[in-house]
Amino acid sequence: MENYQKLLARLAEIGHVSSSLAVLGWDQQCYMPTGGARERAEQFATLGKIAHEMFTGDETRALLEGAESEAAGLAPESDERLTLRVVRRSFDQSSKLPTKLVQDLAKAEAIGHEVWVKARETSNFKAFAPTLEQLLDLSRQKAEHLGYEGGVLYDALLDQFEPGMKTAEVERVFGELRPGLVGLVQEIAAAPQIDDSVLKRDYPEENQKAFADFLVAKLGFDFSRGRQDKAVHPFCTSFGRDDVRITTRYDKNWLPCAIMGSIHETGHALYEQGFDAKDADTPLANAAGLGVHESQSRLWENIIGRSRNFWAVYLPEAKKHFKASLKDVDVETFYRAINKVEPSTIRVEADEVTYNLHIMLRFELEKQMLSGQLAVKDVPEAWNAKMQEYLGIQPSDDAHGCLQDVHWSGGMFGYFPTYALGTLLSAQLYDKALRDEPGIEAELSRGDFGSLLNWLRENVHKPGARYLPAELVERVCGEPAQSRSYLSYLRGKFGQLYGLN
């Protein structure tokens, strides 16, 4: 296995360049002064080029081919074969794209982001339309180079974010989910509404920080192998399993912003910190896909972090940090407040019930734009019509409608579905965890997350990138991805909260 060992060493080196890029990105979001932007862009470009050249160059190709020959006789489920499958996938993806197209895309995405920022500020979709057109065109070219079967171009784009996932599979799952969600939204709208004003009281930033750090540690985040900082946008990034950074942001009159954001990012971080130590520096120490990643953040944020059990234990803790604002608040009031359902035009502010409808809307429009069925100029109208159909509301302007998300300006078509797939998977995994470990709920009611985290470690985190998302779901749950668990979770929880039948 000489080629295989050399390949691993080379990939580890490339990984060190990539993780250096991640440090540069983290600093840019958390601490970089404005003047640093020019040099930072140059650093990204230079290290990005170096990593790309190292990965797609002839040396890597030869080592990969040699290693594949060496491993041909091993079992398909051996770590060597699984590793080579991961490498082959990303090697083919990286090397199938002509350098010219990669450069054109990078440039269009950089310009696209600037144009989008300005267009959103002035709610001027027309200013963004030509850029969107160009990004769609380049993404179609990209899909042609990556290749796809059965005429489904969207498959090639989706596959970048959720390896092996097919558009038809997403349509099947979303098709099951949609009527249940729309119906639930309507039932809730007709019920008496929840008062969440307690969350809008005065919550000083430094107390929020102390409480968020406390919760993050309680959930199992290892502060000797990571840290939490403040940033404009919450995110999780990793420089290897032993240095995982999360960020949060603070709104002094909206407690869930920082607290639920921190729990969400902790879910991502537990996955990254949970890869097997023996896989460190290898291609296996990676997420199976973005949907699986999102299943971890959603599980901790929503199923755990918005549960009655959780706040029964941790509201008393919260009261130590926010003496004045939470003094008169009981668990039931707090639990109801953080679970208020209210259709909103903004995806990132959406509650558990309405969130996936935002995703479906984007998934449907993306497919239509890419196929040419929907002209770019007609996007605002189509957006607003779908919003009316799914949520019964319309945005006040395009800034709060089709211009709200950053993704399209960065050419990230095929990304949105992973948010919803992750949400569905969170409930499916949790159901299975409870069946495997019946003691979990009793532990949770004592504020102890050990058994649940341990189950996730063994079943989801440690396998890392060994299995495609669909394979992982089958292995762990004994069935394909489904929406039944999530719908049942929502009906149970919100049926009780809103007094539905």
Next chain:
Amino acid sequence: MENYQKLLARLAEIGHVSSSLAVLGWDQQCYMPTGGARERAEQFATLGKIAHEMFTGDETRALLEGAESEAAGLAPESDERLTLRVVRRSFDQSSKLPTKLVQDLAKAEAIGHEVWVKARETSNFKAFAPTLEQLLDLSRQKAEHLGYEGGVLYDALLDQFEPGMKTAEVERVFGELRPGLVGLVQEIAAAPQIDDSVLKRDYPEENQKAFADFLVAKLGFDFSRGRQDKAVHPFCTSFGRDDVRITTRYDKNWLPCAIMGSIHETGHALYEQGFDAKDADTPLANAAGLGVHESQSRLWENIIGRSRNFWAVYLPEAKKHFKASLKDVDVETFYRAINKVEPSTIRVEADEVTYNLHIMLRFELEKQMLSGQLAVKDVPEAWNAKMQEYLGIQPSDDAHGCLQDVHWSGGMFGYFPTYALGTLLSAQLYDKALRDEPGIEAELSRGDFGSLLNWLRENVHKPGARYLPAELVERVCGEPAQSRSYLSYLRGKFGQLYGLN
């Protein structure tokens, strides 16, 4: 000038890798969790290797040779010729060393650091001696490869930190300085001592931070092109002239630790932020040498930051931050306290008068160790004898004596003299600034640093790496480096403070 342009583009790319390494170093010192150490070491090794290979490779060599031919007809003082001189110097230094020696040194330094940390903890010089022996041997080999004239091996090592500087020149300057310093120390010891207890009162860290940030901005540090953070050791690092980071540390019962440390690092940072904008990304946007760098930090920290003028304006500001501890303190008491002279065994705690004697001791021992005149086993004894001779005190143990500094464990022989050269130069430059701009002192008495900073910008900062340190001193001051200005500054200031004749 096609080769020249291509060379600049390649050097800019290499610069982006180097500045990425600086970001990794900054994060390591300021924010990295302990678990991140392993991956960080790998990132350093990988990016360091990439930068080294890019710089010493055949492509750079060919471009450099081509560019030198193209520029042969230009004036020696043209930016092209000056740029090529800088590049040739460092290219030769980097490529003269065999890869094997570079690797052996890197390994010995890494191990050396660990061994030194433990040896210092237990004050066990014997545990460090074999490592020191090995580092001396490798450094001698390094000097042989780098080359030197007239049998002065130390020249080759000194030249790495202070380009063009000769050992004989350092000996000449130190020879002038030593008797004056030793005499002044003795006179001060015989005079009534200063009471600095006001600086040991209660100074909460967050107030220190606010006051330090205030002063740093007042001195001219541009916070849109840099920031100040907390770290175990104060330092200044740069990712280009538009992103310069400084750090400080806090001792809540010793105000000068953070405040004077911040002013010191600001001096370094003003140099880095002050390189000419048109030189950005070129080899000219660098310091002339470490001595010149240190002249900037010492000038701001000591000549400005420990002056009566400075505290006449800024003590009232300090009182806003430290109401209780400074309420009863007048300018004269404060000024005297921060200028207290007291021989100490620890270099980094030394005052302005005794500091350079610490450096001379190290310079003399380094030369003797490298020449073999002083055996490693005899270093502690030699150290203590010199300490007695220069400062009239002896360390309690080797941890507070010959094991106190990190430099030798990192193979940095030839570094120490730059601290003293910088200190002397700070006074020489300040004298010249006052002659050129007589209005500076009146401005300073109003707490305004504009004219002084402007003079430094034009004479020291903007030239960057165009001139060797000795050339720069000649150009700016019209004379070689001398100790007269510094001795005269010390006698004037401390003569008055201690009531000497």
